[in-house]
Amino acid sequence: MKKASPFEIVAARCWNLLNEGKPFTPIFVLGVFLLYRIGEWSDPSFWSAAGLGLLVTLPFFVIYYCFDFPLLLRNYLWLPLIAALLVWDHGSLSLYLLALGLFFFFTVYFWGTFYYHLRIGTSWWNFTRFWKLVLKNSDSTSGNAQEQMPKFLLLLLIWNHFYSVFYPTGSVAVAPHLLAPAIFAVCLWLYSYVLHANLFDWKPAEDSPLTDKSGWPETAVNEKVIVIVIDGMRKERFEEANAPFLKKLRAEGTEYAQMETVYPARTVVCFSSMFTGTYPREHGIRSNMVWKLGIKVESIFDSLRKVGKTGRLLGIAHLIDSMGSDVESVTAVMHNDAADRNIIERAKRIMDEQNPDLLVAQLIGVDQTGHSRGVLYDEYLQKIEEADRLIEEFVDWLDNRGMMKNTTLLICADHGQADGIGGHGHLDEGERFVPFFLHGPSIKKGLRIEEKHSLISIAPTLAYLLGAPVPSSSRGTVLSESMKTNADRERKTS
Ligand SMILES: [Zn+2]
Numbered sequence: 001m002k003k004a005s006p007f008e009i010v011a012a013r014c015w016n017l018l019n020e021g022k023p024f025t026p027i028f029v030l031g032v033f034l035l036y037r038i039g040e041w042s043d044p045s046f047w048s049a050a051g052l053g054l055l056v057t058l059p060f061f062v063i064y065y066c067f068d069f070p071l072l073l074r075n076y077l078w079l080p081l082i083a084a085l086l087v088w089d090h091g092s093l094s095l096y097l098l099a100l101g102l103f104f105f106f107t108v109y110f111w112g113t114f115y116y117h118l119r120i121g122t123s124w125w126n127f128t129r130f131w132k133l134v135l136k137n138s139d140s141t142s143g144n145a146q147e148q149m150p151k152f153l154l155l156l157l158i159w160n161h162f163y164s165v166f167y168p169t170g171s172v173a174v175a176p177h178l179l180a181p182a183i184f185a186v187c188l189w190l191y192s193y194v195l196h197a198n199l200f201d202w203k204p205a206e207d208s209p210l211t212d213k214s215g216w217p218e219t220a221v222n223e224k225v226i227v228i229v230i231d232g233m234r235k236e237r238f239e240e241a242n243a244p245f246l247k248k249l250r251a252e253g254t255e256y257a258q259m260e261t262v263y264p265a266r267t268v269v270c271f272s273s274m275f276t277g278t279y280p281r282e283h284g285i286r287s288n289m290v291w292k293l294g295i296k297v298e299s300i301f302d303s304l305r306k307v308g309k310t311g312r313l314l315g316i317a318h319l320i321d322s323m324g325s326d327v328e329s330v331t332a333v334m335h336n337d338a339a340d341r342n343i344i345e346r347a348k349r350i351m352d353e354q355n356p357d358l359l360v361a362q363l364i365g366v367d368q369t370g371h372s373r374g375v376l377y378d379e380y381l382q383k384i385e386e387a388d389r390l391i392e393e394f395v396d397w398l399d400n401r402g403m404m405k406n407t408t409l410l411i412c413a414d415h416g417q418a419d420g421i422g423g424h425g426h427l428d429e430g431e432r433f434v435p436f437f438l439h440g441p442s443i444k445k446g447l448r449i450e451e452k453h454s455l456i457s458i459a460p461t462l463a464y465l466l467g468a469p470v471p472s473s474s475r476g477t478v479l480s481e482s483m484k485t486n487a488d489r490e491r492k493t494s
Contacts, residue, residue, distance in 0.1 A: 033095075036094075057181075077146075121336060133374050139425040234430045246388050250435075253445065262455060264426060268288045268290060271323070277475060306468065310356040328350060332368075371421060410462075436453075444482055
């Protein structure tokens with residue numbers, strides 16, 4: 001039952017620099033260029049020419065940092081590369097081969113094999129599967145080969161070209177050479193802007209009004225809520241899995257058949273939205289790479305404190321970046337077959353020792369298997385089936401302690417997963433709608449709600465169930481259709 005160590009918390013943040021596509025591209029290009037020219041480092045004019053060449057390339061770094069090219073957008077990145085090859089000389093084939101070689105070494109071997117082996121115990125042969133995931137992955141992580149390749153090749157081509165222009169003199173008599181990159185940069189910015197304005201259509205519509213509290217009950221609907229988030233559980237894969245306990249809960253509770261995640265569908269972003277009731281633009285967590293620690297708005301944990309109640313969020317170290325001391329962290333450095341068992345044991349201990357009114361537990365095995373082995377293989381289904389057994393055991397354990405009598409269970413995923421390394425964020429197939437159902441004495445039985453809802457409804461629904469104020473920026477609607485009315489309850493007792 002290991003907690004995440006301070007080292008792990010920092011290491012997880014550093015890893016994100018290489019994991020998220022935005023910071024990866026410039027770091028990778030810088031590393032490749034310097035490595036390629038390692039023999040010239042002792043020559044002072046190398047540094048001045050490389051520095052001036054980098055200055056000319058800077059606008060291109062900025063454009064490719066600002067604009068992600070996920071999903072179908074990445075197909076449009078090859079055109080600027082071809083244009084650059086026509087405008088400038090083709091440069092150095094050996095530089096491009098080095099870049100491609102290092103990229104696939106980094107993603108397929110270092111990340112997909114070495115890193116996963118050390119962290120979650122995947123086999124040393126994982127590269128035999130992983131290269132396919134790297135080629136397919138559509139999200140803007142560093143593991144998206146189809147986005148990263150045309151990006152870093154263009155940046156290297158331009159930098160290397162202007163390096164040769166400036167070398168060895170570092171002279172400024174090169175002003176005529178600067179017109180072409182200036183025009184090219186303006187065109188690339190326009191091109192990216194127009195593409196995003198017209199083709200970037202997968203961001204879900206956002207509710208704007210704040211959560212309406214009229215008609216809320218005066219007191220708590222029930223005593224406790226247990227939320228179990230099966231991280232990265234893709235909806236149709238859950239349907240295919242043999243998960244009898246979860247499917248029984250769903251059948252005996254209320255299901256939301258069209259529960260939509262938020263954009264971008266990265267774990268820390270989703271959790272922040274789920275427990276504040278609002279969108280990334282407002283809570284401030286826009287990717288797993290959290291530059292400024294802490295959400296900017298109230299969370300359900302703050303709401304509970306206002307009425308003297310407690311909530312705990314049991315999850316991976318990344319969540320501390322967003323929700324700080326409300327998180328009970330678990331280490332993510334553990335064999336993936338042991339991770340969820342470890343989390344469930346820790347959840348029991350929290351219930352024993354702290355008995356919070358709200359417990360949120362994040363199971364990570366399914367997501368980690370999706371990332372490291374792909375979601376369209378049997379291992380992924382097996383992990384869902386294991387989660388089913390573990391949740392059954394946990395609920396029985398709570399039941400035996402009398403903790404389920406007046407408790408609502410909420411089971412969901414934070415996002416689904418597309419196929420491939422780092423495979424979620426931009427709402428590719430399989431990411432957008434997540435399994436979501438409620439169960440308990442206050443929840444209607446056998447109801448299936450088809451209307452579209454958003455995961456931001458979780459925070460206000462928890463506030464409603466536990467008799468707490470809504471978090472101040474909550475915009476979600478309460479999932480009250482799922483709850484029994486007083487009349488339903490009286491009918492039952494009479
Ligand atoms: Zn997640």
